[in-house]
Amino acid sequence: MVAVIHSSNSLRNALNYNEQKVKEQVAICLAAVHYPKDLEHLNFYQKLSRLQNQAALNVRTKVNSVHISLNFDPSEKLSEELLKEIAYTYLQKIGFAKQPYLLYQHHDSGHPHVHIVTTNIKADGKRIELHNLGKNQSEKARKEIEIAFGLLKAEDSKQQQAWELKPVNVQKVQYGRSETKRAITNVLDAVLKNYKYTSLPELNAVLQQYNVIADRGNENSRVYQNNGLTYRILDEKGEKVGVPIKASDFYNKPTLKFLEERFASNELSRQPNKARVKNAIDLALHKEKALLVQGLISALEKKGIYTVLRQNSDGIIYGITYVDHQTKCVFNGSALGKQYSAKAILERCQQKAVSEQNLLPHSAQKPIGLQPQATASVAETKTNQNGQKTTTSLPEIGNALDALMQPEQASDYLPYQLRKNRRKKKRKNWNNNQ
Numbered sequence: 001m002v003a004v005i006h007s008s009n010s011l012r013n014a015l016n017y018n019e020q021k022v023k024e025q026v027a028i029c030l031a032a033v034h035y036p037k038d039l040e041h042l043n044f045y046q047k048l049s050r051l052q053n054q055a056a057l058n059v060r061t062k063v064n065s066v067h068i069s070l071n072f073d074p075s076e077k078l079s080e081e082l083l084k085e086i087a088y089t090y091l092q093k094i095g096f097a098k099q100p101y102l103l104y105q106h107h108d109s110g111h112p113h114v115h116i117v118t119t120n121i122k123a124d125g126k127r128i129e130l131h132n133l134g135k136n137q138s139e140k141a142r143k144e145i146e147i148a149f150g151l152l153k154a155e156d157s158k159q160q161q162a163w164e165l166k167p168v169n170v171q172k173v174q175y176g177r178s179e180t181k182r183a184i185t186n187v188l189d190a191v192l193k194n195y196k197y198t199s200l201p202e203l204n205a206v207l208q209q210y211n212v213i214a215d216r217g218n219e220n221s222r223v224y225q226n227n228g229l230t231y232r233i234l235d236e237k238g239e240k241v242g243v244p245i246k247a248s249d250f251y252n253k254p255t256l257k258f259l260e261e262r263f264a265s266n267e268l269s270r271q272p273n274k275a276r277v278k279n280a281i282d283l284a285l286h287k288e289k290a291l292l293v294q295g296l297i298s299a300l301e302k303k304g305i306y307t308v309l310r311q312n313s314d315g316i317i318y319g320i321t322y323v324d325h326q327t328k329c330v331f332n333g334s335a336l337g338k339q340y341s342a343k344a345i346l347e348r349c350q351q352k353a354v355s356e357q358n359l360l361p362h363s364a365q366k367p368i369g370l371q372p373q374a375t376a377s378v379a380e381t382k383t384n385q386n387g388q389k390t391t392t393s394l395p396e397i398g399n400a401l402d403a404l405m406q407p408e409q410a411s412d413y414l415p416y417q418l419r420k421n422r423r424k425k426k427r428k429n430w431n432n433n434q
Contacts, residue, residue, distance in 0.1 A: 001151050003090065003142050005134045006067040006189065006252075007120070011051045013251025014067040014117045017185075018104045019044055026108040027115075031084050034100040050100050051118070057125040066096075066130070068116040073152040076112060080105065083114050086149060091116070093141035095128055180242045181249070184231045187212045188254055195328045196270035198263045202330040205308040205321040208234060215244065216256070229256045273327040278336050280305055281322075285348055293317075293349050309342070317342050 008014065021027035032039040035050055055064040070090060072078060078086070087103050101118035120128040146153050187210045197203040204213050211234045217223040223230060230244040231254070247255040284299035297307045304326040310319035320333040320342040333341040339348070 001086075001142055001146055002071040002154050003134070003138050004069045004071065005130075005138060006193065007063050007130050008065045008067070008252055009062045010251060010253070011055060011065040011117070011119060012048055013253075014065050015044070015048050015051070015102070017067075017251055018102070018115050018117060019047075021104070021106060021108065027104050027106045029102060030080055030105050030114070031087075031103040032100075033088070033103070034098070047102055051102075054100060054123065055119045055121045057123070058121045058127055061121060061127045063130065064119050064121050064127075066116075066118050066120050068118075069113055070116070071111060071113040074111045076152060078112055082149070083112075086145060087114055087116055089145055089148070090138075090141050091118075093144065094133060094137040096120075098123070099128075180233055181245050183233065184212055184245060185250060188231070188250060188252065192252070192254055192259075192262070195323075195330060196266040196273075197330040198267045198270070198335070199332070200259065201310075201319075202321060202332060203259065205306075205323050205330055208238070208308070209306060209323070211235070213240065214247075214254075214259075215240065227256050229254075229259075270327075270329040270331070273324065273329040274331065274336055276327060277305060277322050277324055277329070277331055278340060281336075281340060281345075293346065296345070296349060317346065320345060 006014075018027060018029070022029060029039060032042055032047065035042065035047075037046065051065075055061075058064070068090075070087060083105060084103060088097070091097050091099070091101065096118060099118045099120075099122070101116050104115045104117075106113055106115060120130055122128060142154070145151065187207065191203075191206050191210070195203075195206050197206065200214060200216070207213055213232050213234055215223075215230050215232050216228070217230070219225075222228070229247040231247065231250075232240040232244050233242040235241045247253065247258075280300055280303045281296070284296055287299075293309070297309075300307055300322070304324065306323040306325060308321040308323065309317050310321070311317050320340075322331045322333070322336070322340075324330070333345065338344055
């Protein structure tokens with residue numbers, strides 16, 4: 001089992017997300033716990049009102065909405081009653097057993113999972129602390145529940161691959177507003193609060209891997225001038241397609257203001273993870289022979305680090321960003337240090353290629369960056385002082401390069417054997433004088 005916890009300041013948006021799934025017939029509401037009415041007698045506003053009224057008992061706490069998903073292995077067939085029991089046991093172990101909550105079972109993916117919508121404000125107005133809730137209480141509860149209910153352990157299976165984020169399937173998205181919004185929402189839910197990015201390009205380095213981009217438009221656009229932000233879907237060529245959705249239209253409000261607050265907090269929280277990326281780059285450059293940029297990218301991918309190269313219209317690389325999927329940290333190259341910037345990485349790869357070239361036997365060496373030329377001779381046409389054109393046959397390019405690469409011998413070169421004999425002769429004369 002894998003538990004994912006999201007917190008926000010909007011109970012309405014969290015509830016609306018699940019109720020919309022019910023309308024689309026890809027989810028059902030299994031339970032409404034600690035509600036004054038039975039589930040079948042509750043409408044949307046009654047479900048929402050119960051949660052909002054309790055959250056209103058503490059007006060100082062802005063983050064009062066808790067949205068949890070419990071994900072199970074695809075091989076596990078769990079009944080509705082068992083799902084209810086697992087959800088209640090999980091909430092009890094993390095301190096939410098007495099909270100009002102709604103439980104939804106979703107059928108919109110390849111693995112069984114449920115969603116829980118609740119609040120962290122208790123009946124006495126005190127709040128349940130959310131800091132490190134997922135890391136501490138939730139992780140402990142997950143392991144205990146796996147044992148108690150005989151569930152497949154997350155560590156012993158490929159279960160996480162079943163629920164982890166996948167790129168938007170552009171072919172399946174019909175470019176209407178609802179389909180586009182739903183696809184982008186799934187990506188934003190998984191990325192915005194889990195990854196540590198400090199700028200919009202760093203965020204897009206992650207989003208683009210899932211065929212989504214946060215777009216401010218050009219500097220003359222109304223969106224840009226009003227500090228607006230839209231989200232778009234990208235096709236396989238990286239081109240924007242479909243309907244742009246304003247950030248304010250999403251339930252978690254991923255606006256530019258929201259992102260700028262995340263930029264500031266992420267700057268500090270990602271610092272301890274810089275060393276892992278730097279060490280991975282240094283180790284790859286040290287171990288591999290004649291490593292080019294693409295080789296470095298492949299080596300880093302094996303370590304869970306995705307590399308994004310930024311190029312201009314002429315194909316010249318001017319920037320590099322590293323996305324560490326293991327620590328969920330994103331770093332622009334210069335943020336790691338000058339030697340990890342795009343320019344420095346290109347130079348380090350080139351220097352390594354040159355040094356490896358110099359270690360080869362002379363006959364095997366080839367000028368770096370030059371391709372084998374055709375063997376045909378080249379003719380050069382010149383015009384002399386009388387206005388007559390003359391054609392001169394030039395040596396073959398390959399032969400000219402070979403000649404330039406040959407070692408030169410000075411005119412005063414003396415073989416080793418002659419020098420040795422001369423030294424012996426001097427030594428003999430010296431002995432005779434003695």
